Amino acid sequence: MTEVDNEYESGYVSGASSEASMPEIHFTKPHLAFLNRQLQGLxxxxxxxxxITSLPHLYQETAFGLTGLTTLDMLSKMNIPRPSVVDLLFFDTLHQFNETYDLIARVRERYPLVNIQMYKPAGADSAEEFAKQHGEKLWEVNDQLYDWLAKVEPAQRAYRELGVNAVLTGRRRSQGGSRGDIAVIEVDEAGLVKINPFANWTFEQVNEYVKANNVPYNALLDQGYKSIGDWHSTKPVKAGESERAGRWQGQEKTECGIHNPRSKFAQFLREQELKKQQEALHQALESGLAMEA
Known part of the structure; x- marks a missing residue:
């Protein structure tokens, strides 16, 4: 195994909301605050x-970054009965690096007891099919629509079909940005419980664990990448830059879509529907004028 450079990290991981079915776990605000006080020091x-012992229908959401791989390795070393083994949720945008797919194959070989639940954009199995449906370089033309189609909708579909109540994420405060003050346990707008077991850890701690336990990782980490998502929005970063500096360079966004509140995308969908209605009305008016002429 090639030693991982101390500044490298990979992957996007977090939760998105399920609109079709509400999770069955409910915490009051005082209970949630109490749990965070208790978990903070662990x-x-x-x-x-x-x-594992407290949350039913628990899944690990991962893009196979170092923190997610560390989570997977730690879980594999616990005495967990097969029915309680935590399955992985991977949202394949169809625009991943080949190195990421190679890593998934190695993960399957290393951890054969773990199931990987893979969800893709609806109605597409390849980048070519996605482009035929939605146009070339949708991430440049309409990045919010791309996020919805490639990430948010597949996440919501997964939660609905699998009955997901809670997810493990790989987010850490040391990643900065909107992650700088995350709690260990959170509940999103739809009631989905999101747990950030490594909220307190630094990249160096994760990296040391990976090296010490010979955990497989993405080969791109040895090529100057830090946080790895889609090939079209991920670049190597310079020494001293933050872990996620190579994501969406030149854009204001700092998250991939599944990290953002559901309300943001509900508003986006309403705007898209209104746009379609306006376009249909415009076309109808043009057709009417043409017929009169």
Whole structure:
């Protein structure tokens, strides 16, 4: 195994909301605050053990970044009965690096007891099919629509079909941005429980674990990449830059879509529907004028 450079990280991981079915776990605000006080001082392994024994329909959401791989490795070393093994959720945007797909194959070989639930954009199995349906370079033409089609909608579909109540994420405060003040346990707008077992850890701690335990990782990490998502929105970063500096360079966005509140995308969908209605009305008016002429 090639030693991972101390500044590299990979992947997008977080939760999105399910509109079609509400999760069945409910926390009051005082209870949630109490849990965060209790979990804050625990190590990731202890938090993971609590999750396994406390949260039904628990999944690990991952893009196979180092933190997600560390989570997977820690879970694999716990004495967990097969029915309670935490399955992985991977949202394949169809625009991943080949190195990412190679890593997934190695993960399957290394951790054969773990199921990988893979969800793709609706009605497409390849980047070519996606482009035929939605046009070339949709991420440049309409990045919010791309996020919805490639990430948010598949996440919501997965939650609905699998009955997901809670997800493990790979987010850490040390990643900065909107992650700088995340709690260990959160509840989103639809009631989905999101647990960030490594909220307190630094990249160096994750990296040390990966090296010490010979955990497989993305080969791009040895080529100057830090956070790896789609090939079209991920670039290597310079020494000293933040872990996620190579994502969406030149854009204001800092998250991939599944990290954002559901309300943002509900508003986006309403705007898209209004746009379609306006276009249909415009076409109808033009057709009427043409017929009169």
């Amino acid at each position: 190590e990731p392994q202890q938090i993971l053990q609590w999750c």
